[in-house]
Amino acid sequence: MDEVIICEKPRSSEKIAKALFPKAKKKKYKKTYYWEYQGEDKRTIIIPAVGHLYTLKPKNPSDELFFDLEWAPIPEVDKKKRYIKNYIDAIDSLAKNADKYFHACDYDIEGTLIGYNVLKHICGEEALQKTLRMKFSTLTKNDIIKAYENPIELDYGQVDSGIARHVLDFIFGVNISRSLMRSVKESTNRFIKLSAGRVQTPALSILVDREKAIRKFKPEPYWVIKAILEDGIIALNQRGRIFQENEVEGVLGTCKGKDAIVEEVKINMITRMPPAPFNLGGLQAEAYKVFGLSPKRTQSIAQNLYLEGYISYPRTSSQKLPKTIGYEKILKGLSEDPRFHEKIAKLERPLKPYEGEKEDEAHPAIHPTGLLPEKLGKYERKVYELIVYRFISAFGGKALIESMNTKLNIGGEIFKFSRKRVAKKGWMEQYPYQKIEDEKFPEFEEGEKVPVKEIIAEENETKPPARYNEASLIKEMEKRGLGTKSTRADIISILYDRKYIEGKKIRVTPLGENIIDTLKRYCEKITSEELTRQFEEELKKIMKGKTSKDKVIKKAEEEIISIIEEIENNKEEIGKHLYKAYQKGRIVGECPECGGNLLIRYSGKTKSSFVGCSSFPECRIVYPLPKGARILKSKCEKCGLPLISYGRPRQRACLDPKCGKGEKGKMEVVGKCPECGNDLVKRSGRYGEFIGCKGFPKCRFTASLEEVKGKG
DNA sequence: GCAAGGTC
Known part of the structure; x- marks a missing residue:
C-alpha cells in the first residue's frame, strides 16, 4: 500500500517531507534525493521534479509549419540539461504503481502542468485516476499539513490552460522565427539566426520606440538663472527653464546689483522608510x-x-x-x-x-x-x-530627514534653494549603500537682507529620453507584465545574442529595428503586449471551462497560417531587407583595396568569424579574427583599420596582423580620472568600449565614450 | 536553428 507525493523541486520536497513525516528518511537515487516514510500500514515516497521535465517538440521535424506537437523529456531535446534525466529516472524507478498519488507542485498554472506531465508521462495515465491535488499557498508546516489532510481534485481547467500556454508560445514563436529565417535564406542564400516571440518581441519593441524617440529628439537651448550667495549657496530662479532669450535679459535686468531679501524659511521633518525587502x-x-x-x-x-x-x-x-x-x-x-x-x-x-x-x-x-x-x-x-x-x-525603523526650503526675493524675482540633513539615521545606519545627506543649514531669518555675489544665466540643452539599461528594462517589463521574474534577464540576453541590441546603455542595431518594422507590417500583434493580453484572457477562459484548449489553439493556428502566408508572399523584400540591416550592423570599416565595406563574416567550415570585404568574390581581402576577439571603434593610427582586442589579459592590436605591433599593449590616454587623478584610458568590456581609470581595480571609475565627448 | 517557462 504505497503512496507517492510529487513535488515541483528538491527544496519543496524536503519541506513537504519534513512537515508531513518528521521521521521520514532522506534517501539517494543516483545523484538525486527523495524521502521515504514507513508508517504502520503504508509507505510514503516524497519525490521531486526539477521544474519542467517535459517540453514540446514537433512530431515531424520536416514539417514546414509546426502545429503537430508532442511532449518529450527535456534532456532528450536539450543536451545542456542532461541533469534532468536523473530526476526522471528516479521517479521512473521509485514512483510507479502506487495506490495513491498526491500532486504537490506549486499551486499555479505552470506548477499544475509540471506535476501533471510527471504523472502522465512517467507514472502512467492510470496514475492520474488515483491522484489528488494538495493546495497550499505557503510552504509552511501548517499549510502543508492542511493541504495533505484536505486534498482536492486535480483541476483540468488549470492543466489545459497550462498546455495551451506552452503550445501557443511555441507555434507563434517558432513558426514566425522560422519564416523570417527562411525569407533571408531563400532570397540571399545566407543564414542568420533570427527569432520572434510573445515576450522578446514586445521587449525589443520598447527599445526600438525609445531609439526612435532619441533619434527624433531635437535639443532645444534653455537657460536657468542662478543667484550665487556667500558660503557657496546657489539659489535657482523660480521660473525654472527659460526658453526665450529676451525673458532671460528681462530677469537679469531686474535682479542685477540687488540684494536678496529672505522671504521664507521653512524647516520640515521628512520621514523616509527603509527600502523594501528584495524580490x-x-x-x-x-x-x-x-x-x-x-x-x-x-x-x-x-x-x-x-x-x-x-x-x-x-x-x-x-x-x-x-x-x-x-x-x-x-x-x-x-x-x-x-x-x-x-x-x-x-x-x-x-x-x-x-x-x-x-x-x-x-x-x-x-x-x-x-x-x-x-x-x-x-x-x-x-x-x-x-x-x-x-x-x-528592514528592521532599522524610519529615518528622519530635516529639510530647509528657502525663498529669496531679489528685486521682485523669487529664487529658491534647499538643504537636507539626516536628523535620525534609523535604517540608514544598517544600510551602507545609502548616501547620508549632511548639508549645512545657513542661518537665515525671514526679512533678513543677504548680499548677492553674482547672478548668472546658465545655458543648457534639453536632453533626449534616456536609454534603457538591463535593469531598467527589467523593471519596465515587470510593469507591463512581460515575462516572469525568472525569465526576464534571459530574454534580454537573447536580444543581445541575436545582435538586435548592443551596449550597456542599450542601443538597437539596424537588424533589431528592421525586425520590429517587418513584424509591425505583417504581425503587429506580436510586437505589442497585445498577444500577452490575449493569451491571458483565453487561458482564463480555459481555466473556467468557458472554452476549450483545442478551440483556442485551432484559432491561433489559423491566425499564424495567415501571418506566415503574408511573410511568404513578400519574402524577397523581407529577406533582402533583413539581411541588409544585419550587414549594416556588421560593418567594421572600409576595405583598403576596393573601398567596399569590411564585414564580420562567419565561416561554417571552420566555425569561426573573420573579417571580409562586401565585394567578395571580386575583392578577396580577408583578415583573421583570433577566438573571442572584439572589434573596437578605435582605428589604427598607422593604417586606419579598426583595432581589435583579444586574448587574456585583453590586448589591442590592428585588425591587419601585418600592419605591425605598434598598437599592441598601448593604452590610449583620454584624460584624468575625476576620482583619483590617475590617467583615464579606453578599455573594452563585454558591452563594447568605455572609458575607465588606469588605476583599476583600485579605482573603479568608468564613463561611456559619449559622456566623455559631451563633457570634453 | 526557432519560444517561454520551470529549476539544479
Missing part, C-alpha cells in the same frame, strides 16, 4: 546600481547562494518578510560576523520589519538564512552582503 527584480536593480552587475549575473549568483543555503529562494516577487521565517534566529546567525553584529546590535526591539507592497504566493522576500558563508567569490560576497544589509535595514 528578484529589486535585487537585480540594486546590484546593477551599486556594483554594475548584469541582472543575469546577479540571478545566477543568487541561485548559487541559495543552493549553498546562505539565502532564501531568490525567484520570488515578494517584498514581505513574514514572522515565520524566524527573525531572531537569522539575526543571531548573522551576528557571528562582527560587521553584521555591529549593525544588528543597534536594532530596537520588538523586531518589526518594514515591508513592500508586492506579494508572492509561494515565497517570502529574499533574505539571508543566518548561515554564514565560509568562502565566496568576490561578486558572490558583494551580492550576499547586499542581501544581508538590506534584510537588517
